[in-house]
Amino acid sequence: MIVALYIAAGVVMGVGSLILAWRYRDVRKFLAGAFFVSSGVLFYLWLADVPVPLLGTGFVETPRISAGRAVVHFVLFLLCLYSGFLRKPAA
Numbered sequence: 001m002i003v004a005l006y007i008a009a010g011v012v013m014g015v016g017s018l019i020l021a022w023r024y025r026d027v028r029k030f031l032a033g034a035f036f037v038s039s040g041v042l043f044y045l046w047l048a049d050v051p052v053p054l055l056g057t058g059f060v061e062t063p064r065i066s067a068g069r070a071v072v073h074f075v076l077f078l079l080c081l082y083s084g085f086l087r088k089p090a091a
Contacts (some may be wrong), residue, residue, distance in 0.1 A: 002056040021080070030083030035077035042070035 020027045045052060046067040051060045 003059075006054070006057075025084055025089060028080045032077055032080035032084050035073045035080060039070045039077055042073060045077035046070060061090045 017027075017031065021031055043066075046063045048064050051062055051067075052066065053060050
């Protein structure tokens with residue numbers, strides 16, 4: 001049951017973030033910072049070889065998963081950085 005709640009919350013938050021980011025440039029600026037910080041934390045967890053347990057479940061996120069997520073978050077940071085700060089706003 002907890003895993004289903006995690007998945008549902010992730011989908012709702014992800015779709016909401018995408019809708020807001022598509023419409024508002026300031027949201028993309030915020031997401032750039034958030035993705036930068038999360039990619040740094042995930043990269044650190046991979047370097048320190050720290051497994052992270054998922055609250056309320058028996059699952060453990062391995063350092064290898066943290067490394068993959070760090071790469072994905074860094075790519076998302078670059079996309080949000082470009083679209084939020086570097087690209088000229090449409091008239």
